[in-house]
Each structure stands twice: as C-alpha cells, then as structure tokens.
Amino acid sequence: MTTLLTGIAELTTNDPHYGRLSDAALVLEGDRIAWVGRAKDAPAADERVDLAGRAVLPGWVDSHTHLVFAGDRTAEFEARMAGEAYSAGGIAVTVKATREASDEQLAEGLRRHIAEAVAQGTTFVETKTGYGLTVTDELRSARIAASQADEVTFLGAHLVPPGESSDSYVDLVRGEMLDAVAPHVRWCDVFCESGAFDAEQSRAVLTAAAERGLGLRVHGNQLGPGPGVALAVELGAASVDHCTYLESSDVDALAGSDTVATLLPACDLSTRQPLPDARALLDAGATVALASNCNPGSSYTSSMAFCVATAVLQMRMSITEAVRAATWGGARALRRETGDGAVGVLRPGARADVQVLDAPSVTHLAYRPGVPLTYAVWRAGQRG
Numbered sequence: 001m002t003t004l005l006t007g008i009a010e011l012t013t014n015d016p017h018y019g020r021l022s023d024a025a026l027v028l029e030g031d032r033i034a035w036v037g038r039a040k041d042a043p044a045a046d047e048r049v050d051l052a053g054r055a056v057l058p059g060w061v062d063s064h065t066h067l068v069f070a071g072d073r074t075a076e077f078e079a080r081m082a083g084e085a086y087s088a089g090g091i092a093v094t095v096k097a098t099r100e101a102s103d104e105q106l107a108e109g110l111r112r113h114i115a116e117a118v119a120q121g122t123t124f125v126e127t128k129t130g131y132g133l134t135v136t137d138e139l140r141s142a143r144i145a146a147s148q149a150d151e152v153t154f155l156g157a158h159l160v161p162p163g164e165s166s167d168s169y170v171d172l173v174r175g176e177m178l179d180a181v182a183p184h185v186r187w188c189d190v191f192c193e194s195g196a197f198d199a200e201q202s203r204a205v206l207t208a209a210a211e212r213g214l215g216l217r218v219h220g221n222q223l224g225p226g227p228g229v230a231l232a233v234e235l236g237a238a239s240v241d242h243c244t245y246l247e248s249s250d251v252d253a254l255a256g257s258d259t260v261a262t263l264l265p266a267c268d269l270s271t272r273q274p275l276p277d278a279r280a281l282l283d284a285g286a287t288v289a290l291a292s293n294c295n296p297g298s299s300y301t302s303s304m305a306f307c308v309a310t311a312v313l314q315m316r317m318s319i320t321e322a323v324r325a326a327t328w329g330g331a332r333a334l335r336r337e338t339g340d341g342a343v344g345v346l347r348p349g350a351r352a353d354v355q356v357l358d359a360p361s362v363t364h365l366a367y368r369p370g371v372p373l374t375y376a377v378w379r380a381g382q383r384g
C-alpha cells in the first residue's frame with residue numbers, strides 16, 4: 001500500500017540531498033518513506049492525500065521523557081509558582097505513588113501520555129524508568145516502557161530512595177538492578193547532580209552499564225554547575241541532558257565530542273531556572289537536541305512545539321535550528337538518525353514518521369506560539 005502526500009508547500013527533510021523543498025510530495029509505503037521530491041515528478045500511488053499548501057516535516061523525536069509514573073504533583077507546582085525552589089526532592093513523592101500503582105495503571109498512564117504526544121506531532125518517544133528505585137519496581141517500569149515506547153532508558157540512579165545509604169544504593173543499581181533491567185532497555189542514565197549522585201557514583205553506574213552493552217546518557221548541569229557534562233563527554237555518552245548551567249569548558253568539551261547537548265526548555269521554565277545557552281553551544285559547533293522532559297514534577301508537558309517556540313523566542317535559536325534540534329537532533333541523541341528506518345529525517349528508507357502543520361511553513365511554529373498547528377501525523381506509516 002502506497003500513499004502519496006502532495007500539495008506540500010514546504011517540505012523539511014533534514015537530509016542534505018533533499019534539503020527543504022517547495023511544491024513537494026512524499027510517498028509512504030508501509031512503515032517507510034518510499035519517495036521524496038517535487039510534486040510534478042511524483043509517482044502514482046494507491047492513495048493520494050492533497051495537503052493543500054501545508055508544511056510537512058519529520059515527526060518530533062522526543063528523546064527525553066519520564067512517562068512511567070503515577071500520582072500528581074500539582075501542589076508542588078503551585079508552591080513553586082509561589083516562590084519555592086525546585087530541588088528534585090519531589091521525585092520521592094512520585095516514587096511512592098508509582099510503587100503503589102498496578103501494572104495496568106502505569107501502562108494506561110503511559111499510553112495516555114504517548115497518545116497525547118502523538119496528537120501533537122511526536123512520532124518517536126524515548127522514556128525512562130526511575131520512579132521505582134527497587135529491583136522489582138525498576139524491572140516492571142522497564143517492561144511497561146518497552147511495551148509502548150520506541151526507546152527505553154534505565155534510570156535507577158535517579159534519586160537515593162529516602163532512608164537508604166547512597167553507597168549501598170549505588171552498589172544495588174550497578175549490580176543486581178542492572179542485571180535485572182539491562183535486557184529490557186537500550187540506555188542507562190544517571191542524575192549526576194548535587195543532592196542526587198556525585199561524579200564517582202555516576203561513573204560507577206555508567207561504567208557497569210557500558211560493560212553490559214548499554215548506551216549511556218546523563219542528566220547533568222540542571223540545578224547548578226557540576227561534573228555531569230564532563231563525565232558524559234569522558235565516557236562517550238550519546239547525550240547529556242539539561243545543560244542549564246554550563247561553564248565555557250563544558251561548551252568546549254561538548255563541541256569537541258559526539259555527545260549531544262539535549263536542552264529541555266519547558267523544564268527550565270517550569271522550575272524557574274534560566275534557559276540554557278543554546279547559542280553558545282551552536283556557535284561552538286556542539287550538536288543540540290530539544291526534548292520535552294515530560295514528567296509530573298519538573299516539566300509536565302508533552303508539547304515539543306512549545307519547546308521549539310521557546311527555543312526560538314527566548315533562546316535565540318533560528319526556526320531552522322530549533323526544528324532540526326527537535327527532530328534530527330533528538331534522533332542523533334538516540335543514535336537513530338542513520339540507516340534503514342532512520343527517524344528525524346525524511347528520505348527513502350527512513351521510518352514514515354511525518355507531521356503536517358496547518359500552516360504553510362515551519363516558521364509558524366514560533367510566529368504563532370501556543371496555537372495547536374498539528375494537522376495530521378503518520379507514525380511508522382500509521383495515520384495518528
């Protein structure tokens with residue numbers, strides 16, 4: 001079954017060969033892109049959809065979310081808006097609610113949040129464990145995540161559970177917990193921040209994960225300057241996420257590495273932190289991704305369009321840079337941007353992950369902030 005999308009006023013492909021095309025068309029075949037080019041050259045297809053002058057781009061690649069959770073933290077958010085600082089201590093509230101929830105409740109919450117994201121143009125979702133923090137609860141979080149998300153990350157080192165000693169918890173995470181969870185996940189992440197895990201504890205967990213064949217990611221430099229970025233670069237992590245407080249040495253290290261700087265502006269707004277210095281990173285040559293960090297504590301939004309608009313309006317990213325960071329950048333952060341079934345890119349052989357805006361160009365994502373512009377979505381060839 002082939003589907004021809006035609007009447008595309010502006011097609012953003014993120015592929016150097018095709019670039020950005022006007023008067024374009026796309027052919028989807030099953031879960032893959034089969035053809036990209038000018039509408040006048042389009043081949044015949046089984047089905048034809050006329051997009052009547054709308055813009056088309058790859059679906060958002062949300063490379064950082066925490067969606068296996070239960071419970072509610074509205075009160076914490078209200079307190080923060082009244083002046084209280086975000087300390088990440090609220091993670092323990094979600095851990096308690098998550099442990100008390102049934103598998104079915106966790107799976108239904110995950111389904112609902114992924115559906116919410118897809119309805120807003122997200123077609124590829126990474127999510128993490130990290131609200132279980134026992135071997136049993138991290139394992140079931142990983143299994144539930146793997147049943148629905150495109151990518152799963154183990155975040156047993158999210159917080160030391162209240163009442164436990166940090167060194168013995170690190171030993172548990174890098175031993176028995178990793179042994180149990182590793183078969184169900186592709187990535188391991190650590191919250192390397194004062195109040196969570198220090199550089200040596202983070203290194204111990206990440207090294208143990210690498211020995212089991214997992215790729216590495218780091219939560220770093222979220223609440224203050226710290227060792228997270230340097231550690232991520234040293235260990236060859238695929239991405240370091242947050243990057244809110246960067247020293248110039250961090251920017252230089254990222255620019256000279258393959259580690260993606262994943263920026264989470266919705267989180268910085270929701271926790272009343274400064275926004276990260278995207279301009280310094282881009283100007284230095286670092287690869288930047290944008291992600292939602294959807295979670296019940298620090299960033300309860302699944303809207304990648306909100307992140308893109310914020311990046312353009314408040315972080316001095318161009319619309320082209322922001323759209324690329326939220327698509328190709330996320331794919332690069334997950335090492336999914338190349339090969340058969342690549343995401344974040346529209347070229348023959350890529351996964352058929354397509355979003356159509358109810359607007360003639362991607363510029364409208366920032367020009368009309370807050371307006372729901374998603375017109376249609378195909379996720380792995382399935383119309384959402």
Ligand code: NIG
Pocket residue numbers: 066088090091094191219222267293295296297298299
């Ligand atoms: O990425 N920083 C640590 N983890 C999450 C916050 C989770 C929470 O507050 O529940 C984050 O912001």
